[in-house]
Amino acid sequence: MRFSSCYIPTLKESPADAEVVSHKLLLRAGMVRRLTSGLYVYLPLGLRVIEKIGRIVREEMEKADFRELLMPMVQPADLWKETGRWEHYGKELLRFKDRNEREYCLGPTHEEVITDLVRGEVRSYRQLPVRLYQVQTKFRDEIRPRFGLMRGREFVMKDGYSFDANTEGAEKSYKAMYDAYMRIFRRLGLRFRAVEADTGSIGGNFSHEFMVLADTGEDTIAFCHECEYAANVERAEVVWKGQPATAACPAMEEIATPGAHSVEEVATMLGVPASSIVKTMLFKADGQTVAVLVRGDREVNDIKLKNLMKVQEVELADAATVQAVTGAPVGFAGPVKLGVPIYADAELQGGTAYVVGANAADAHIKHVDLKRDAAVTAWGDLRTITPEDQCPRCGGRMELTRGIEVGHIFMLGVKYSEAMHAVFLDENGKEQTMIMGCYGIGVSRVAAAAIEQNHDENGIVFPPPVAPFECILLNLDPRSEEVNAKVEEMYTMLQGRGVEVLMDDREERPGVKFKDADLLGIPTQIVVGGKGLARGIVECKDRRTGEKGELSADNLEQDFAAWIEKVRQGWADR
Amino acid sequence: MRFSSCYIPTLKESPADAEVVSHKLLLRAGMVRRLTSGLYVYLPLGLRVIEKIGRIVREEMEKADFRELLMPMVQPADLWKETGRWEHYGKELLRFKDRNEREYCLGPTHEEVITDLVRGEVRSYRQLPVRLYQVQTKFRDEIRPRFGLMRGREFVMKDGYSFDANTEGAEKSYKAMYDAYMRIFRRLGLRFRAVEADTGSIGGNFSHEFMVLADTGEDTIAFCHECEYAANVERAEVVWKGQPATAACPAMEEIATPGAHSVEEVATMLGVPASSIVKTMLFKADGQTVAVLVRGDREVNDIKLKNLMKVQEVELADAATVQAVTGAPVGFAGPVKLGVPIYADAELQGGTAYVVGANAADAHIKHVDLKRDAAVTAWGDLRTITPEDQCPRCGGRMELTRGIEVGHIFMLGVKYSEAMHAVFLDENGKEQTMIMGCYGIGVSRVAAAAIEQNHDENGIVFPPPVAPFECILLNLDPRSEEVNAKVEEMYTMLQGRGVEVLMDDREERPGVKFKDADLLGIPTQIVVGGKGLARGIVECKDRRTGEKGELSADNLEQDFAAWIEKVRQGWADR
Known part of the structure; x- marks a missing residue:
């Protein structure tokens, strides 16, 4: 894509009201704009990031035999009254009336709607399991929207739901999701951890959070150096293994x-x-x-x-x-x-x-x-774990680190299916309640978390799977026919190889283009200028390491293939 | 995809409350479900249709150098007050307050938001034109939601917007959209017409509607048999070419x-x-x-x-x-x-x-x-055109036909940019108002219109570009190892060729599978059964014509290639 035909309004200065680094950089890189408190417009480059994340999420959901559907954002109050959440959810649930004075809310989550759908179709154990998901815009009327995409009011979420005939089935669905989430965050190129978590207002029997590791994270997680145990500190168990004191105590x-x-x-x-x-x-x-x-x-x-x-x-x-x-x-x-x-x-x-x-x-x-x-x-066990505590599983050494919650999976049990009478007939013709799980990923929050984890003083450093483009091609001298010709040759070659490339064809000084390229965080920069061409080369730079390389102008395609492989490998080995 | 792992709850009977054929068939084919008045869940098969339409729309928008972004569904009242539409829009605009008593609405369209965005970034004529679009869920609180996806309250829409420095530029943007829409509806395989239309509540200088031709359409369009003229009867011009009467008239x-x-x-x-x-x-x-x-x-x-x-x-x-x-x-x-x-x-x-x-x-x-x-x-000119009237352009013979409005493009002029002060500095440093256009396609309505135009007594007859799958593969005897083996072979072969295939692997009688295959409207049916295999063949059927063919079991791939080419050609020649 040509920079000039895309809408990428980069900013030189950080907007004063942006509090965290991802918010600042998303604004500066022309990826989002604030409409009003907690509401953001995703500009073309930001939307590409969201779409990239969404694609990987969808592919792994489908592999786990979950099928995509799309439910309405506007939900009737009646369903929420069935589960009691109409009263209990609090003000984050935005309630309103339509022209006929009927009550509705904007969906912050869809347990009620999906349960209503499935109870209307499923009669027999033979129709189970049902595994469905959607990628959709959600609304939560946060009391204090902040941190840009990290805690907005309207945001893009993947929410999945499973309905099973029995606990074994439900645990299989849960495990399928746990594994899919592990694959998703690995494929996204992020450093993360799955941790045991509290079930909070969604409820249910147990849950895991998926945390992108970042010093700026709102959550703290505790993990063991010797075994697999990891948990949100909200929940991380402290096992007291001491002996009750027996020493005599003087009078008070x-x-x-x-x-x-x-x-x-x-x-x-x-x-x-x-x-x-x-x-x-x-x-x-x-x-x-x-x-x-x-x-x-x-x-x-x-x-x-x-x-x-x-x-x-x-x-x-x-x-x-x-x-x-x-x-x-x-x-x-x-x-x-x-x-x-x-x-x-x-x-x-x-x-x-x-x-x-x-x-x-x-x-x-x-x-x-x-x-x-x-x-x-x-x-x-009533206290929060400390780094001095031992692992509750193996007694090993614990460490505390900060993380950003980007995914959360819940074994719901019968919390919703019982309240909404979502039942089926088992092998013996006996009525049973469906066992549910629900599984969320904050798609737009993943974009922000990827930046919180990967940035430097010059801007974003996108992991390749999340980057809006894999390469940015800088034309340092759009007035030189020779440079233009080489840029176009390179552009055509890259597109032919299926490489997503942004060509900076703007009439701007080289300094502006270099700065913007760093800011946007696209993994590889390719620089075509008169000086390089005089030496028979095109320069390139790995945004993450800053390492520079040269491609022979006469052997662009092969040299590029070797270069991009090195960049990808560098990310993988990180 | 395997039918058993997808969620396709087909129905034998038409639900009583479905009024039009597309609504009936979408429900019966397990593509949508009604949540409440005017709100529908798109089930996996229905969502695939929406996605197919969306993909073609996006490809053609990008070709026309429009870039995709995503704006919030929830919009602040302030912007709507700037244009006066907060007061004038009527009850279709669903208004509500957030937890802080601030006023918002659910976006039925996004002229205000996009104009606010662009006026915040564009300073100079050098930044123009700006061409953006989104594919998004809209909400209109219709007084009488009906006809399923045809007139729902929440629906999927592509809305595009252009901002130009002058009238010539704006006309170029408008023409680029007109041409893109022609390509889109051609690629979708629908019979349609572009017609001159009234600008209605969106306003502006002139507009065209894109109408899918169907007897059940709510609109009537008039078109000329001799020239290109076509218009909604709301607007179709009647030119009176007679002579004023001069005969003396007796007293009243x-x-x-x-x-x-x-x-x-x-x-x-x-x-x-x-x-x-x-x-x-x-x-x-x-x-x-x-x-x-x-x-x-x-x-x-x-x-x-x-x-x-x-x-x-x-x-x-x-x-x-x-x-x-x-x-x-x-x-x-x-x-x-x-x-x-x-x-x-x-x-x-x-x-x-x-x-x-x-x-x-x-x-x-x-x-x-x-x-x-x-x-x-x-x-x-105050009367509605009739088939007896002459073409206002060439005097040719007119015909009236029914259509479903699926797209509408508007030359807005300065209606919104003037009200919202969206200005820029021209070549001479003089402040000028941007000239706007806006361009909509009712993506979910296209799905319904495609069915209104293409169905028979047995169900949907999807044009291939809109069909959720290109082939449905019927396993007539899932208990036969021979049949299973051939079905799996065929399935693998089709997927290898990049053909989207739905394999009906359910434990159901052949009659049920045949009926469902017809109902779903997938263009080609491939039938694998023991009887056919005994003769060394696999049967296939063109859903549109009902024509049957045979593929040699030993030469499946080549025979299939010839067959699918014939089906595609048949649609193209229609």
Whole structure:
């Protein structure tokens, strides 16, 4: 394609409102434009990236025997009322009425619609499994749309769904998707990890997230250096393997700690390690106030609390609640004589003689033996994993790293099929509920994540499978007949070989073309100029390594074939 | 693809609520399902048809140097307020508010968004022309969604837009689109016509519609047998070439016509031809009441009235208005002493001594000379063309036929760019307004139109370029090893040749497979059964003609190549 006939409005400066690097570079490279909060136009080059990702996703979905369909974006409220999500989904679900005052929403996901479709067609186990997917524009009315394509309101998503007759079948469908996702992200040329994850608002029995590794990721993942275990820190298990403490504990003693609200302040004031202090935090769990205890050097994991208590929603209690329950301001809560259920992290069993808040302003209690002095309702895994923890599977060394969630697969079980009565007759003519799975990939987010992972100070460094073009052909002197002729020869040759090539035919200075070529991140740059031709060569550059090469002007095709193979291999070996 | 792994829920019976044949057949062939009023799910086979159409559309758009982008479906109200369409568009524009109470709509079309995009980037004439398009899901809150994909609320549309520096450039862009549309519909294998059309609510200077010819079409088009002229009857010009009547007319005379309201009743009662009666109809034109006169055997064309009067909206006056203006019930209006502006069809100048309504119940007036007895405001082309009229260009013989509008291109001029201040600096540094064009194709409607034009009593008869597969391979005996082996051989061979093939591997009776194959409308059926193989042959059938052939089991590939060539040629020669 010729640059002049494409619409690639590159920018010299980063727009002030772009917060993350992918957003900045997508804007600067003329790939997207913001229409309004959370709504973006994909310009031709950006759309090519989306299409490239979409093609690989589709190919692997089809290989896994999932078939593509397309459901409406606008969905009737009735279906959402059947599953209860009309009430529970929150404001991200954009609800509205049509001209006849009937209620609808803009689809943020399609479990209800697909379940309605399948329950209308499937009668017998012989029609199962059903495996379907779509690539579609979704809408979620985010409270704070930001980071460009990373957290927009309208975005392109691949959502797949499976319906099986039994658990074994459902696990096969899930496994087929897990494997397909591994192939997809490998083929996209991204460094990524599949991790165990929490099922969140989609619900279901278990799930995996697919994380593109990038320092700028919003998520943290923990993985083992010795085995395959990897999980979102939201969920990564901490197995306490210590022995319960048996040492005798002196009697409790209240001590003044004026103005010491935080663990650090208390530790400093008393000259004790944070690990000898118990952090007591109050939460509202589905409306009920509860206390959670972890060691002073640990963090409470509210998702683990939610799962341990089997509740829907958990949030930190506000200051008024803390005051009402403990009789003290925030910073002095403790488990002694506390009138609410207490959930304690298992690790605390390994110590005794802890320092805890006294439930009174400016006071703590020392020499607290939790088993003796507090009414613990349950012990469990309630803290977030740290790099010092051991792998819950093999005991190996763990590492924490940042990632961007680009895919998520869920074993849904019967959550939706039961609510919507999606049933079939089994071999014995008995009615059974279908077992479902759902499988998402944020297609437009993959584009942003690819950039977060692959860029430098000069711009994007696209992995070849995601790049809008494989080569950019720079005409350094569009006024020279000789240069023009060689550029056209090269262009025709590349197209003949099936190489996707963007020819920069603009009337611009070489400096502008070099800068834009780097900015766009196309893997190979081919530079045709008068000086090179005088030496009988055409230059090329590997965008990733910066390495330069020369193609003999008389042997362009063969030299190019060797070059492109080297670039591809370099990416593969990375 | 294997039928068993695809999701093709065919139906034996036509669903009761399907009104038109394409809707019935799309449902029966398992290509679409209705979610709710005007909202459809495209099942895998239906989506393949949409994708096939989309691919051809995209290829021809790119050839015309239009580049694909993707704009949001959700659009901010502000842009629509700039053009005034927020107020004027009517209830088809679905408006809603987001969680922050900001106003949005679901895009029925994207003139505002694209103009906003381009005005933000283009500064100089050197950046023009800009030619962009998208293939996207649109939403129009139709008052009466019906006919399946023909008039749904959510539908797939290709919308293209051009921005030029001057009229010559804009005309070049328009011509490039006209030519691209001709190529698109030719490549799709459809019988169609490009016709001059009214610009309707999109506005602009002139436009062409692309009509798929089908008896069930909602539109009527008039075309000339001798020249290229073709137009929607809404617009088809009628040129009156007669001489003004000069014969003396007797004095007016009121006559009783009790109960005779219609032209037919008056003609019968008085024993005169309908052509000697003047039909007087009252309209509201942007709120003002006016009268329109046409010959008794003609129909008033309200779009011509709108264009002649240069008003926005024209509708038939209600009975109360007729009573108030004429002093008589509906059926007795006439131009004599009528206190509102009178617009008369040019043809009426050719006659005299007309019969007209008397503006009094049960009375008409005869011997009316319109020039003498009525205060005609303007004469003009105000009636709908008939097959008896001559071609306005060459005087040739006209014919009327039914069509389905599948494409529409508009020369918009500065309607949107002026309202939204989309300007640039010309060669002399002077600010100029961009000249726009917009170009739509109803991609999902093309699928329905293809079926309306091509079907028989057994089902769909898809033109090969639109068919979800080119061949369907019927395994008549999945329990026979010999048959299975030959089917698999054939399947592999076809895929190797790049033929898109659907293999019916289901455990169903041959009768079911034959019926479904006819229903799906795939151009070639290949039938592998034990009886044929015993004779050393595989049967095939041309879905369009019903013609059968035999492929030698030992020479499958060559025989098939000859067969498929014949089928394709048959379609081309049709």
